[in-house]
Amino acid sequence: MDFYKRLRSYLSLLVFVTLVVPAALWADDWGHWRGPNGNGVSIEATPPTEWSDTKNVKWKVAIEGKGSGSPVVWGDRVFVVTAVSTEAQSRESDESSGRRGRRSAPLTQTDFQILCFDRATGKKIWQQTAVTTTPHQGVHSTNNFASASPCTDGQHVYAFFGSRGLYCYTMDGQLVWKRDDFGQMETRNAFGEGSSPTISGSKIIVPWDHDGPSALYALDKLTGKTIWKTKRDEPTNWSTPLIVENDGQKQIVMNGQNFARGYDFESGEELWRCGGQTQRPCASAVYHDGMVYVGSGFRGSFLGAFRADSKGDIGDTNDVVWSVNRDTPDIASPLLSEGRIYFHKGKSGVLSCLDAKTGEPFFSATRVPGLSSIYASPVAAGGYVFLTGRSGRTVVLKDGEEFEVVASNSVGETVDATPAPVGKQLFIRGERHLFCIEE
Numbered sequence: 001m002d003f004y005k006r007l008r009s010y011l012s013l014l015v016f017v018t019l020v021v022p023a024a025l026w027a028d029d030w031g032h033w034r035g036p037n038g039n040g041v042s043i044e045a046t047p048p049t050e051w052s053d054t055k056n057v058k059w060k061v062a063i064e065g066k067g068s069g070s071p072v073v074w075g076d077r078v079f080v081v082t083a084v085s086t087e088a089q090s091r092e093s094d095e096s097s098g099r100r101g102r103r104s105a106p107l108t109q110t111d112f113q114i115l116c117f118d119r120a121t122g123k124k125i126w127q128q129t130a131v132t133t134t135p136h137q138g139v140h141s142t143n144n145f146a147s148a149s150p151c152t153d154g155q156h157v158y159a160f161f162g163s164r165g166l167y168c169y170t171m172d173g174q175l176v177w178k179r180d181d182f183g184q185m186e187t188r189n190a191f192g193e194g195s196s197p198t199i200s201g202s203k204i205i206v207p208w209d210h211d212g213p214s215a216l217y218a219l220d221k222l223t224g225k226t227i228w229k230t231k232r233d234e235p236t237n238w239s240t241p242l243i244v245e246n247d248g249q250k251q252i253v254m255n256g257q258n259f260a261r262g263y264d265f266e267s268g269e270e271l272w273r274c275g276g277q278t279q280r281p282c283a284s285a286v287y288h289d290g291m292v293y294v295g296s297g298f299r300g301s302f303l304g305a306f307r308a309d310s311k312g313d314i315g316d317t318n319d320v321v322w323s324v325n326r327d328t329p330d331i332a333s334p335l336l337s338e339g340r341i342y343f344h345k346g347k348s349g350v351l352s353c354l355d356a357k358t359g360e361p362f363f364s365a366t367r368v369p370g371l372s373s374i375y376a377s378p379v380a381a382g383g384y385v386f387l388t389g390r391s392g393r394t395v396v397l398k399d400g401e402e403f404e405v406v407a408s409n410s411v412g413e414t415v416d417a418t419p420a421p422v423g424k425q426l427f428i429r430g431e432r433h434l435f436c437i438e439e
Contacts (some may be wrong), residue, residue: 030420030427033070033149033196035379038242039286039336040418046382047426049396051437053412058425058438059122065113067146068375068416069196071427071434074152076119077171078436080429081159083145084111086132109134110145114159116173119425122436126173131164136184139192142375142390142416147194149417151204156221158204162193166206168224177224182217185210188236188280198252200243200265203227205252209237216241216254218268230268234258238282239333246290246308253292253308255281260294260304272310274320276302283329283343284377286336288356291321293336297328297346305359322359327352337380337399344374349389353401362401370408371395381421388415392430411435 028044035041048056065084072079087108111132116125135145148160156176159167165180185193187210195207199221206217214232219225232254239255243265250265257280259273278300285294287308295303303324310319327345334343341356349371352364371389378387384406385397392415398404417429426437 028423029075029154030073030422031152031154032072032198033151033418033420034240034242034284034333034377037287038198038244038284039288040333040377040379041335041337042379042381042421044423045421045426046424047386047421048424048437048439049384049407051409051411051426053410056437056439058436060433060435061117061122061124062433063115063429065111065146066144066431068144068194068429069146069149070376070417071420071429072150072152072157073119073420073422073427074154074157074171077125078117078119078427078434079114079150079152079157080117080434081112081114081146081148081150081161083161084113085109086111107135107138112146112159112161112164114150114157114167114169116157116171117434119436122434128167128169128173128175130159130161130167130178131180133164136163137186137192138190140189143192143194145192147192147416149196151197151199153199153221158197158199158221160197160206162195166197166204166219166224168221176222179219179224182206182208183212186212191236191280194238194282196240198241198243200250203265205241205243207237207239207241207254209234209256211235216252216263216268218265228268230263230270232256236280238280238331240284242285242287242292244287244292244308251308253285253287253294255283255285255294255296257281257296260285260292260306262292262306262308262310272306272312272314272319274304274306274310274314276304276315276323278302278328282331282333284333286334286341288336288339288341291356293334293341293356295328295334295343297330301326301328303328303334303343305356324354324359327365331375333377335378335380335385337385340399340401342378342385344378344387347374348372349374349387351387351403353403363403366403368395368397369405375416377418379419379421381426386419386421386426388419388428390414390416394419394428
């Protein structure tokens with residue numbers, strides 16, 4: 001009997017080790033482009049602070065097509081999306097346009113794809129074409145048809161191509177369900193689409209703001225069925241939903257040109273709203289210690305700190321704890337780390353850092369050397385802040401109250417996607433390659 005008891009104990013331990021140890025090896029996942037808490041922060045990651053297009057590059061792989069959706073990482077897998085024209089003239093036309101102004105390539109038949117890579121080696125594990133179609137509307141010359149980021153909860157991975165639909169796959173690349181019945185977005189000035197969905201609990205939250213009937217959807221993440229749909233009186237908006245839990249109640253925080261708003265997670269009912277945002281918002285909200293922070297910076301400036309337990313229209317009330325009306329972010333979302341909120345001025349390399357509780361500046365409107373045009377959002381990991389410009393240069397700062405540059409690095413190609421710090425690695429989705437940075 002003792003022998004069999006020992007054998008059962010051994011087998012139980014073996015099963016436990018088999019199930020748990022691999023997860024521990026990859027404990028610090030990055031399943032959403034805004035990170036695990038939505039603030040752009042990794043608590044556990046310690047990536048390098050120095051690299052080049054060759055130094056500290058563990059691997060890099062070429063990505064066909066165009067995409068600025070950020071990479072997401074879970075366990076031993078890295079996921080990215082891309083849009084590949086199936087007609088040669090698209091690439092020729094885009095190159096001849098010089099990527100200046102609003103001109104973009106002619107609309108052509110396009111493969112909308114999701115790719116999965118081995119985190120250790122960069123080897124492609126699988127690739128799926130979600131849909132092949134010709135987009136109904138063009139994009140700004142600096143945008144593309146795969147600028148929404150994928151997301152994953154470790155069970156499934158979701159690729160969102162806006163008007164082309166939302167696609168749910170197993171981690172091994174098998175299609176589980178798809179929703180391609182949302183309709184067609186009509187974005188401001190045909191600048192293109194780009195808002196990303198967010199997973200929480202049993203739901204996946206899908207933003208649908210455009211110059212047409214706008215809405216916020218909650219879908220069952222296992223089946224794709226609509227749980228609720230809330231109409232929104234908002235024009236084009238490229239921000240991503242932030243899901244927070246405050247006093248035991250989950251809510252969804254959304255930016256908007258007319259109002260920043262909070263919605264009840266279970267019902268979709270609007271909880272609070274506050275005006276003051278600027279035109280066609282892109283920046284997503286962040287949260288800390290009972291307050292949400294929402295800002296925008298195109299044709300105006302506004303960043304406000306709102307109590308998460310607010311009710312109704314809170315403009316001109318004490319539920320607006322503080323606000324600023326200059327140097328606020330346009331495309332890049334703020335970073336909130338250790339009680340400090342970092343943000344760019346518009347799309348520039350000018351950076352401010354405020355006390356998240358009071359709004360008082362630690363430093364403000366400070367020029368970051370080597371950075372000019374910014375699309376990627378700042379991220380924090382290992383005591384550092386990583387700021388990435390469209391030139392492909394990432395400037396690393398100390399994560400602190402003083403402006404202190406630690407390093408300046410470039411991968412040698414355009415970067416519009418937000419990097420993903422995971423473990424001892426930093427994943428950068430460039431215009432032509434996916435890079436794994438590791439010492």
